[in-house]
Amino acid sequence: MQVSVETTSQIERRVKVQVPATEVDQAVAARLKDTAKNVRLNGFRQGRVPMAVVRQRYGRGVRNEVVGELMRERYVQAITQESLNPAGNPQIEPTVDEDGKDLEFVATLEIYPQIELNGIEGTDVERPVVDISDADVDEMIDTLRKQHATWEEVEREAADGDQVTIDFQGYIGGEPFEGGSAENHDLVLGSGSFIPGFEEQLSGAQAGDDTEIKVTFPEDYQAENLAGQEAAFKVKVHKVSAQQLPAYDASFFEQFGVEDGSEETFRAEVRKNMQREADKAIDNRVKQQVLEALKRVNDIPVPQSLVEQEIDGLKRQAAQQFGLGEDFDVSQLPNELFSEQGKSRVQVGLLLAEVIKVNEIDASDDEIRAKVEEVAQQYQEPGQVVDYYMNNEQLKNQIKSSILEDKAVDQLLEQANVQDVPMSYEEALQAAQQQPESDEGADDAEADETPSEDETKA
Known part of the structure; x- marks a missing residue:
């Protein structure tokens, strides 16, 4: 097998492969021999059809099958031999496919970019500082009453x-x-x-x-x-x-899991949930600024195949968000609505992966469990949620990825100039929502991976 690689862009390669005719002919002959064993034709017993007849009737189809398999196999061997790291599936086209001649084909593929990571030294990052007041709690309680009106x-x-x-x-x-x-x-x-x-x-x-x-x-x-x-x-x-509005009494408090029916306990629970939301908003706001700075100083080429995968995922999220149903054909949604967001998310993912690799960032089992326990606190049966996560490798890996990403952001944050900015509870939530359009939803992974109460009891 002969292989040559042509560089057509920073991340695109054209791999030309030549397979000796003898290998192709031998593979075709072997496949025809196997085919002949099961051929049924009028005038011949099964397995007794002359090879010339089998070749005449099935030769082209068998050759197409064999050539297709050989191209896929030799493509894998070629990219391994040339140490190429493909991003997505290639386009493979035969250029010479004739009996008695060497098989030649071209595989066009995108590879992951080589990243020389630039830091974000000197970047100014504003970190909201929130003090939840009694008035904030009163306003949230008023909102909860309106929601149950x-x-x-x-x-x-x-x-x-x-x-x-x-x-x-x-x-x-x-x-x-x-x-x-x-x-x-x-x-x-x-x-x-x-x-x-x-x-x-x-x-x-x-x-x-x-x-x-x-x-x-x-x-x-x-x-x-x-x-x-x-x-x-x-x-x-x-x-x-x-x-x-519902009465502000023990019956109302019990709807939110306050079993003792105490106003003091209810207000404490409301404040705790608000603090959790505020902390999440603060983390998101800081993370947005860090990731924007990281993209700004690392303008890397992005494989379109990865962008297309991301666009497909964003379409499915949108269909779910708007209640379009599981049978909705997401291809009806135009790619243009998601292309910039998809490209940005791929770029961020590649850069964060490089930060994690360069800094040898990892997450221990204890850290994964601690994160799971944190997520589980929003449920009435936290123990069941923890067991559900810890017994599901896919969910554990998602949590691990989230931890690695947070650690990478923290690593980058050490390079920035961080300024604490006092904000009200509402201001902090609004600031976290004021992220670039291209990155909206980038912090929703944890919400998407959270199971329902019914799932944890399954």
């Missing part, structure tokens, strides 16, 4: 915070448009769930009212055919409902 129909004009049940039909230029209608839709006024101006114009409406609302879709609206368009909506109001 019920709605009671009232006979009065709708006001901000009320829920109206409506039918509506939207028109642009006097013509109905797709997706612009609904029946018996519940809308909370002031929630901001509809386009600007829609909810405000329903303030003061009463059950039985028929009204027309005029709005303009935002210029950046996700449906391009509607962006910037003026629209009119005919609206029928069926009823107005007022929010009824």
Whole structure:
């Protein structure tokens, strides 16, 4: 076997392979001999069909099978021989495939980039410092009560915070448009769930009212055919409902696992959960800045095959997030929506892997268990969650990867200029969400890998 490698870009290689004709012919002859044993043709007993007939009828198909197998086998041997580290699957095309001639084929592949890692020395990183106040706890409790509120129909004009049940039909230029209608839709006024101006114009409406609302879709609206368009909506109001908050008592506290029904215990649990969210937000905000700095000083080429794999994963996440169902064909989602994010995530992954390799970062079993126990604290039966994780190698490896990544970020953080910045609880959560669009979701792995309560009991 003869092999030559052509460098076509920093990360693309064209591997040319030549396989002697004798090897191909021998492999084809052996396969035809095996095929002949099972051939059934009129006028011949099974296994007694002349080889010339077998070759005439099955020769081309058998050769195609053998050549396909040989190209895959010799490709693996070639990249091993040439010490190539492929990223994704190659494109393999035969260039000479004729009886009696040496088989020649070309494999075009991407390889992992060679990275000469640059540090982030001198980078300024802001680290939020959060002190959760009693007022923050009060606000969170108010939010929890609203989340568990019920709605009671009232006979009065709708006001901000009320829920109206409506039918509506939207028109642009006097013509109905797709997706612009609904029946018996519940809308909370002031929630901001509809386009600007829609909810405000329903303030003061009463059950039985028929009204027309005029709005303009935002210029950046996700449906391009509607962006910037003026629209009119005919609206029928069926009823107005007022929010009824649950009583602030032991029964309410018990819904959140506070078995003693004590307000003091409930507030302590709320504060603890808020602190956990704040700590996660702080870590995410710091991590975003570190990773952005790492990408900025290491502009490496990214294999498109890896980007495509990442895009496919992002599509599946999006389909799950929007409840499109397991049978939804994610290929319907355009790649352009995810390409920048996919490229950024691949770049970050390659760079972090290099940081881990260069610094010989590892995670012990004790560290993995400690992380699992931390994750398990958000469940009512932490022990079951710990057992579930520790008995699942895939989940353990995911946790280990998360630990390695955090250690890599900490290693990089030592090179940066870190400045503590006091923030309120809400400010810290908002700061963590203000990450570059290309990296949104990069910190969701831990959430994605967390099992449901039912899974831990399976």
